[in-house]
Amino acid sequence: MYSSSSLTIYFFSFLLLGYHGEARITLPPNATVPAVIAFGDSIVDQGANNNLNTLIKANFPPYGKDFVAGKPTGRFSNNKTPADMIVDELGLKEFLPAYLDPSLDDKEFLNGVSFASGGSGYDPQTPKLAAVLSFEDQLKQFKEYIEKLKSIVGEEKTQFILANALYLVVAGSDDLANTYFTIGIRRLQYDIPSYTDLMVSSASNFIQDIYKLGARRIGVFGAPPIGCLPSQRTLAGGGLRLCSEEYNQAAQLYNSKLQPQIEYLNSTLSQSRIVYIDIYNPLLAIIENPLQYDIEVVDRGCCGTGNIEVSILCNKLLPTCPDDSKYLFWDSYHPTNKGYSILVDQVIAKYINDFY
Template sequence: MQPLLSSYSSSSSLTIFLVSLLLVGDHGGARIILPANVTVPAVIAFGDSIMDQGANNNLNTLAKANFAPYGKDSVAGIPTGRFSNNRTPADMLVEQMGIKEFMPAYLDPSLDDKELLTGVSFASAGSGFDPQTPNLLGVLSFADQLDQFKEYIEKLKGIVGEERTQYILTNSLFLVVAGSNDLANTYFTIGIRKLQYDIPSYSNLMVSSASNFIKDIYKLGARRIVVFNAPPVGCLPLQRTLSGNEHRMCAEKHNKAAQLYNNKLQAELKHLHNTLAESKIVNIDIYKPLLAIMKNPKQYGLEVVDRGCCGTGNIEVAILCNRLLPTCLDASKYLFWDSFHPTEKGYNILMNEVVGRHASDWF
């Protein structure tokens, strides 16, 4: 590990430091069959880079993926701002539900009325539940995403009227994905919260912020809300490099913090589900499924799980994963595309696990 890190100049190290604030977070998979009396007109997403469909493309931030080799394996081979070699979980879910093939970013300048009616993503790479997290890279906070959601609602009213808008909000599926940036970066790598909080109290801050956001979108009409917990952040390639030992093993302190947060989040979501009238609030565990994939890669048709396809795979993410670096010959053999984000195949395997276990609880 030391030769790799020492080979970077101080300016490159600063870049690594900044882009390490991004989140971790294939095509095809389980089809979601809705109950006979259930309709889902739209899917609406909030969060960070797992659900960022290009929101950061025009922001003044390093947290971008709108350049090669991102998007390398898409039909047109064109980068869109998605942090993968092709599709994201947001795309997979809307397709699996038969709504549309891709979920657009709300900030996509080509967005039309039809896309608004069937759902958009407000997610911004580098964001988190801790208000300090998005400030570090100048990305959209959850407060910003909430403001955009309010604006979106007014646009819907202008297109289909108030009654139909309320119907869309009540019956849509809302996705909330965040937490990894807070833990892996704001707390551990950057450490700006360590003087104020120990891990238990910081996880309380995260859960409180997540709870408040869910209450906010509930007040605006959301009823079916699916919240993803944190992955084993210590096992992501960049965290292995920065915080693992010389063998790049998983950083167990990071993983224990994620588990503590996940347990508290699950309890809070259960409380919200029981207290917010007519709500369906579901916790989706991605920690255990992702760890299972890492421990048994061959079972899932994978070969490499401790580094990404781009560059060395140990530290490259966002602007460090660029056209000047080599990429692996076959991304389908890799769990990770860059040092933080899964490949399309990795996402597909994970989402098939999630859909298979939880989809019946969403409606």
């Protein structure tokens, strides 16, 4: 008979079979991360939107310019997303695939997938406006994924994967920047305090839903300083394209409500490690002190003018900057590979031990 510890080591080795990357994250003793599972929006969308009838896509040039063979995959970046970087740092695989990727084989499922859909959000109106996958859709796919795992490795190993996987929940930016401010559909019904309450309530319900399905180590990302995104500078920053303080204050208010709710869930859901991940302050620090991070341009993206181009507006007909490593943003909404790398390194260093 195998002991429980030797069985865990054997199973973890089995999960990593086929990828020879080296883990660069130092986990606590006896800690194991067999998979990474992502939910949310375009920050961790690995190509879910490619076959949806939506304008929110990134499966065409110049997206993916610095990816393998310069291939656009549906990732809203010139190269990797934070989800890719995290699985690579863990030594699990080089890239995290989308659950809807038709080329996935059984082995790929074992190390995790992303259900995220660019343009989605906690507010049910947000994915409707963008014609993308809602959190309800992503939850439904997660249930399908669990059944697929059971058919591949059985009930016991499935529960092991679910309980020890690292979950990333990344959303909120599209709710605030698009649904509330830019399109304004919710401004007729809610003021900012009540709208952020709606967002936090929806986020809390989703976390509890995935907990009921077996998730235990859940990282929940706060909202970034959305008023400093290049597109939001253009839309709400005046003639000088300054950061919109109104937008940033809304993001801060949301974060100030989300964090204690996450702490409450972590204290009440048994055996859980639910971690609030601050992205607002690290991103703002780069924006305010770019040269410290070897960044030169923070107020516009690399694609086109950099002021408004995102998704289908960032396309092969437009020029891109000569050196995207000097830019914080790739398009007017999403960071470059360089920007993501800086942020992910900080997040991992600060939070990885909080999951154990």
